[in-house]
Amino acid sequence: MNWSDRLEELVLTQEQRDAFLDRMRVQVGPEDYRRIETFCQLAVTLGKDNLSKLRHLLFGRKTETTDRVCPVVEPAPAAAPKPPPKGHGRCGARQYTGARWIEVSHRALQKGQRCPQCQKGSLRAQRRRGVVLRIKGSPPISATGWSLEKLRCDTCGEVFTAPAPPEAGTTKYDESVGVTVAVLRYGSGMPHYRLARLQQSLGVPLPESTQWELMAPLFELALPIFEELLRQTAQSPLLHNDDTSMRILDLRRPGSATAAEIAPERKGTFTTGIVGSVSDHPVALFMTGWRHAGENLARVLQHRAAELPPPIQMCDALSRNTCGEFDSILANCLGHGRREFVALATSFPEQVRFVLEQIREAQQRLLHHQTHSQPVMDKLHQWMSQQLEEKRVEPNSGLGQAMGYLLRHWEPLTLFLRQAGAPLDNNVCERALKMAILHRKNSLSYKTLNGAQTGDLFMSLIHTCRLNGVNPFEYLLAIVTHPEAVKLVPQAWLPWNYPNSATTPDSS
Structure with missing residues (x-):
């Protein structure tokens, strides 16, 4: 039997899994049955979580906002309409800083002249000028050739070549290439x-x-x-x-x-x-x-x-x-800790939403004042510790491992509460690595x-x-x-x- 056949035998539908548990209920003791049932549920949960992580790894995440990751079931109260975000329209003329701009003066009129319309006022130059923008395409590298005329004496055989113009330069490739x-x-x-x-x-x-x-x-x-x-x-x-x-x-x-x-x-x-x-x-x-x-x-x-x-060193864990051998004040990326929970949203929607809301509130309050974030993070730490200590969450489950990640690295993850100038995440470095x-x-x-x-x-x-x-x-x-x-x-x-x-x- 090859590996593919063995894997096919392990794939069970919901009905087949329920029937398997019913057969186990009468064959084993209550304690063993409880363990088997827990293992089956845990295997399904871990499988969903791993598939979610794999999907995000292959295709990326369009967004990780709290409302998208954990949508609210009950309709939220009607709020005032938000203005559309800026930066999604056409590019303004000021953004074309690399264009070659040409100053164009009025052909018929000059500032200080009498107005040709009313014949009373004088013309004044406007600070805001009119704009006409034209965009053309061109190859990345272009070339210009000069065909130099050659004249040859029919008696002595001397050849005379027309000199190249000054703009031809002395090298084949310009520095810009x-x-x-x-x-x-x-x-x-x-x-x-x-x-x-x-x-x-x-x-x-x-x-x-x-x-x-x-x-x-x-x-x-x-x-x-x-x-x-x-x-x-x-x-x-x-x-x-x-x-x-x-x-x-x-x-x-x-x-x-x-x-x-x-x-x-x-x-x-x-x-x-x-x-x-x-x-x-x-x-x-x-x-x-x-x-x-x-x-x-x-x-x-x-x-x-x-x-x-x-220096303050911001990185993931x-x-x-x-x-390396160096001294730094370590700060860990809170965004990495948040992503540990985002992948578990389908399996633990309520718990994940609570964590994401606390992190979001801490980030929003940090913009107002650093001290306002401390109670929110303390509440999150107390809640996660209570979930694990009271056995409400299985430590080896995906949710338990995500909580353990935050608790193990709590000090560097919350450095922004104690150190002025410490950032919350390492997004600026991750964006830079996109070039590599x-x-x-x-x-x-x-x-x-x-x-x-x-x-x-x-x-x-x-x-x-x-x-x-x-x-x-x-x-x-x-x-x-x-x-x-x-x-x-x-x-x-x-x-x-x-x-x-x-x-x-x-x-x-």
Whole structure:
């Protein structure tokens, strides 16, 4: 009998399960029957919970709001209509910061002239100008060729070629090509082979090897900026860290440069995301390799000034987030604890709704004042402890395990009640890691550790630009066009201060 046949025998309908319990009732004692009945109910509950977690893992969750997860059976009292949320309409003209705007003056009239309509008043310039916006499509990489006329003497054979115009430049590839490739690859997840095939179909070939050769100088030029960004982020009072899986093909391959450095028990490869701040400017750092998130955070904190106090570290409760040798004030993500209950909503709707409502109330009150959240969290802690101590909840059930998770990590989960500046969740770091996940979904892996470090640098700079509202293409292009200034003073070329550096007279 194969495994599939055995699994088919284990699948029972509700009627078959009830009939099985009826047969067991007359064959075993009352105590044994009670245990068998409990095991059957527990197996069904765990199966539903695991299927719910698997569905959310594969397809994601559209929303985890309390009313969606645990809908109220009784209709709620009529409330005042809420205004529609903002941000779901068309993009306004002010959002097109990357457009080329052209000032257009009135052809027939000027300010100060007599009004042609009433012939009495004078025309005054309006602060709010009219707007006409036109959007055009173009290939990612375009090319311009100059056909130079050649003249040959029919007597001496000398050939005379027309000189190229000044706009042709001296190099085949403009600096913007490597910047475009970097932004597409590490900012939008477009692999080199996909861009190469797109360009081939558009009549402007750009092979994969050429793309890498164009990005390599930009990596070397931006490396001092990344190191300066890392050094300044190490001084941040709050650091978020988390990681996600990533593959590096040559990392453990026999004969590779990194195989001997990795301990045999290390099997995983990860991309760590670290989010901090530099003078109120958010910064995102990415590090890929065999080290865990805690070890990478320890490498960052090696650059921290000794006179500074330990930073607040926000992460989930996984041990690999804290495995490095460093001092920090640990805060755990309350969102992770909440998700432990969200997956159990179908099996324990009343208990799950109570927990979600308490967490929601604590989050809302925290916005008002920190002290107002303490009674709510104390009530939640007392209720969960009472449920487990009085045996109202089976400790090994899904609900009991979710409660145990919160109780085991209660101190770091509630650090926001005692420490000023402590966040409630690690969502900002999880959002940052979506950039690495996007790269993993499209490119699947890195080939070498050098390629992974290249991706880390560009992802760090690109995502930091986005967090600060800076155009990553213009930022990287400014770095390429001012190489000497970047090498001389890299701290003046961070994403939030580079416009001033690019416009100074000595920046060229």
